[in-house]
Amino acid sequence: MIRTKILKYLSPYIWPLLLMTVFIYCQASANLALPDFMAKIINEGIIDKNTETIFHYGLIMMLIAVGGGLATVGVNYLSSKIGTGFAKDLRNAIFTKIESFSLVEFNKFSTASLITRTTNDVQQIQMVLTMLFRLAFMAPIVGVLATLKAYRLAPSMTWIMGVAVITLISIIALIFKIVTPKFTRLQKLLDKLNLVTREILGGLRVIKAFNKEKHEEEKFNKTNKDLTQLNIFVGRLMMLLQPVMMLILNFMMIAIVWFGAHQIGLGNLQVGNMLAFLQYSMQAVSAFLMISIIFIAIPRASVSANRIAEVLETDTQIKDPLQPVKAPRKGGKVEFKNVTFAYPEATEPVLHNISFIALPGQTTAFIGSTGSGKSTILNLIPRFYDVTEGQVLVDDVDVRDMKQRDLRARIGYVSQKAMLFSGTIKENITYGNPNATEAKIFGAAATAQALEFIKELEQKFDSSVAQAGSNFSGGQKQRLAIARALAKNPELYLFDDSFSALDFKTDAALRRALKKEAKGKTILIVTQRVGTIMDADKIIVIDAGKIVGEGTHKELLSTCEIYREIATSQLPPEKLVEDLT
Ligand SMILES: Nc1ncnc2c1ncn2[C@@H]1O[C@H](COP(=O)(O)OP(=O)(O)OP(=O)(O)O)[C@@H](O)[C@H]1O
Ligand SMILES: [Mg+2]
Structure with a gap:
C-alpha cells in the first residue's frame, strides 16, 4: 500500500502543478497535431505539386513544433522545481520529526537507517515524482487520443497496435513481478551499508590497533557486494526493457509499412495517411509503454514512501503533558x-x-x-x-x-x-x-x-x-x-x-x-x-x-559492605583507618 500521506507535502505546489498541467496539454496537443499536417502536406502536395500548400502547412507545423518545444521546456523546468522543493520539504519534515524523538525511537530505527531515510529514500521519491509529473499526466491522454487518430486514419490496421501493446504490457508485467520485491531489500541493504560504514569509520583507531583492517574490509565488501549484485540484477532487467521495447516498436513499424503498402497498392490508403498512422501508432504505443514504466517506478517509490511515513507517523513516547505544571524553581531538588x-x-x-x-x-x-x-x-x-x-x-x-x-x-x-x-x-x-x-x-x-x-x-x-x-x-x-x-x-x-x-x-x-x-x-x-x-x-x-x-x-564505611569493598580497593589503608575512627 502506498502511504499517500506523504503527498500532502505537495500541497504548497498546487499552482506550479496546475501550470505544469497546462504545459503538458500544450506539449501533448503539439505532438498530436503534427502528423495530421504531415499527412496533408504529403497527400495534397503530391497530388497538386503545390509548393504553396507545402509552405503553408510547413509553416504551421514549424510554429506548432516550436510551441510544443517551449511547452516541454516549461514542463521539465516545473517538474524539477516541484520535485526538488517537495524533497526539501520532506527532508525538513523528517528531520524535525527525528529531532522530537526520544532515545526510545532512536534505538528503534537506528541512526544509519534514519540517515538513509532522510537522504536516499527522499531522493527515490523525488526521482519518481519528477518522472511521474512528466509522464503520468500526459501518457494516458496521448495514448487514447493517438489511438483514436490512428484508428480514424486506417481502421483496418489498428490491430497491429493492439498486438504491440499487449506484447509490451505482458513483458513489463513480468519484469514488474520479478523486480518489485527487490526494492524493499535494496533499501534495507543500503541501511546496512550505511551502518557498516559508520561503524568502521567511527572505530578506525580500534580497528588499526587490533589489526582488524582485513576483517572489517571483508565485512564492508560483503555488504557492498550484496548491494551491488542486487543493483546489477535490477539494473539488468531494467536495461533489458529498452532493447525489447525498441524491437517491438520496430516490428510494429515494419508491419505497418508492410500492410500499409498493400493497402496503398489496393488504393484503400493514401501515402500521407499511412505515414501519419505510423507516427500516431508510435506515439500511442510509447504512451502505453510510459504508463507501464510508471507502474514499475511506483513500487520503488512506495517502498521509500513507506519507510519515510514510518518515521513521520512514529509518535514519540516522551511527550509534553496537555496541561503542563509551571513549577517554581526551588534549587533543583x-x-x-x-x-x-x-x-x-x-x-x-x-x-x-x-x-x-x-x-x-x-x-x-x-x-x-x-x-x-x-x-x-x-x-x-x-x-x-x-x-x-x-x-x-x-x-x-x-x-x-x-x-x-x-x-x-x-x-x-x-x-x-x-x-x-x-x-x-x-x-x-x-x-x-x-x-x-x-x-x-x-x-x-x-x-x-x-x-x-x-x-x-x-x-x-x-x-x-x-x-x-x-x-x-x-x-x-x-x-x-x-x-x-x-x-x-x-x-x-x-x-x-x-x-x-x-x-x-x-x-x-x-x-x-x-x-x-x-x-x-x-x-x-x-x-x-x-x-x-x-x-x-x-x-x-x-x-x-x-x-x-x-x-x-x-557512615557507609561502617554500614555498607559493598562501599567498604570499593573504598578498600581505592584508598590507602592509613586513610581508611583515619576515616573509620
Ligand atoms: N539503551 C539501553 N538499552 C537496554 N539496556 C541498557 C541500555 N543502556 C543501558 N542498559 C543496561 O542497563 C544497565 C545499567 O546501565 P547503566 O548505563 O545505567 O550502568 P552504569 O552504572 O552507568 O555503568 P557505568 O559505570 O559503566 O557507566 C546495564 O546492565 C546495561 O546493560
Ligand atoms: Mg554510566
Whole structure:
C-alpha cells in the first residue's frame, strides 16, 4: 500500500502543478497535431505539386513544433522545481520529526537507517515524482487520443497496435513481478551499508590497533557486494526493457509499412495517411509503454514512501503533558519515589524500587560497579526515558507533568561520554545559553578548570573545535562539557562520571570551585572513584539496580559492605583507618 500521506507535502505546489498541467496539454496537443499536417502536406502536395500548400502547412507545423518545444521546456523546468522543493520539504519534515524523538525511537530505527531515510529514500521519491509529473499526466491522454487518430486514419490496421501493446504490457508485467520485491531489500541493504560504514569509520583507531583492517574490509565488501549484485540484477532487467521495447516498436513499424503498402497498392490508403498512422501508432504505443514504466517506478517509490511515513507517523513516547505544571524553581531538588525502570524491549528492569531525595545546597553522589544502573538513574531526570513504575520529581513536580523545555532548562547535564560540536570553544560553552556574558563564559571555564589549557591556545576562546571535539584530549573535552553545563546557569547539575578523565588534582580543584559556584543548587555526581565523592553530603551505593547503602563516606564505611569493598580497593589503608575512627 502506498502511504499517500506523504503527498500532502505537495500541497504548497498546487499552482506550479496546475501550470505544469497546462504545459503538458500544450506539449501533448503539439505532438498530436503534427502528423495530421504531415499527412496533408504529403497527400495534397503530391497530388497538386503545390509548393504553396507545402509552405503553408510547413509553416504551421514549424510554429506548432516550436510551441510544443517551449511547452516541454516549461514542463521539465516545473517538474524539477516541484520535485526538488517537495524533497526539501520532506527532508525538513523528517528531520524535525527525528529531532522530537526520544532515545526510545532512536534505538528503534537506528541512526544509519534514519540517515538513509532522510537522504536516499527522499531522493527515490523525488526521482519518481519528477518522472511521474512528466509522464503520468500526459501518457494516458496521448495514448487514447493517438489511438483514436490512428484508428480514424486506417481502421483496418489498428490491430497491429493492439498486438504491440499487449506484447509490451505482458513483458513489463513480468519484469514488474520479478523486480518489485527487490526494492524493499535494496533499501534495507543500503541501511546496512550505511551502518557498516559508520561503524568502521567511527572505530578506525580500534580497528588499526587490533589489526582488524582485513576483517572489517571483508565485512564492508560483503555488504557492498550484496548491494551491488542486487543493483546489477535490477539494473539488468531494467536495461533489458529498452532493447525489447525498441524491437517491438520496430516490428510494429515494419508491419505497418508492410500492410500499409498493400493497402496503398489496393488504393484503400493514401501515402500521407499511412505515414501519419505510423507516427500516431508510435506515439500511442510509447504512451502505453510510459504508463507501464510508471507502474514499475511506483513500487520503488512506495517502498521509500513507506519507510519515510514510518518515521513521520512514529509518535514519540516522551511527550509534553496537555496541561503542563509551571513549577517554581526551588534549587533543583530531586526526588525518586519507588522508581522501577526497564529499558524498552528489555524484559528485566535495570532499576528496582529506587527512592532517594537530593536536596538543594548538597552534593548527592552515586557509586557502584559498572552496569549497576547509575547512568540510567541520571537519564530518568531529564526524561531521556520515562520510569516504568514510580515517580521522579524535580522541584517537587513530577517530571512528566512539566514541559520538557522547562524541565531541561533547569538541568546542567554532562554526559558520560563528553560530546562537543564543531565550531569554536566559545560556541561550545555558550551552547545552552547563547546570551552568556564574557564574564560568565570565563567563569564557567575557570570553574571547570578549562582555563589552564584554553589560555595555552593561540586563539583562546575562539580556537576551533573539530567535529565531535576530536582535536581535544579526553580530559579537555570533559572540562569543556562541564563548562558548557555551568554556563547555562542550571539549578540542578547532573555529572555522569564526568570527572573520570581528570587527574586527581584537577578533580579536587574542580569540585572545590563547583561547590562555590553551585551554592544552593542541587548537584548529582555519578562516579566510580571514592576520592571524588568522599566529601559529598550523601553517597548512594547502587548495586545491580538497587540501593544498597546511603549515607556519608564515614557512615557507609561502617554500614555498607559493598562501599567498604570499593573504598578498600581505592584508598590507602592509613586513610581508611583515619576515616573509620
Ligand atoms: N539503551 C539501553 N538499552 C537496554 N539496556 C541498557 C541500555 N543502556 C543501558 N542498559 C543496561 O542497563 C544497565 C545499567 O546501565 P547503566 O548505563 O545505567 O550502568 P552504569 O552504572 O552507568 O555503568 P557505568 O559505570 O559503566 O557507566 C546495564 O546492565 C546495561 O546493560
Ligand atoms: Mg554510566
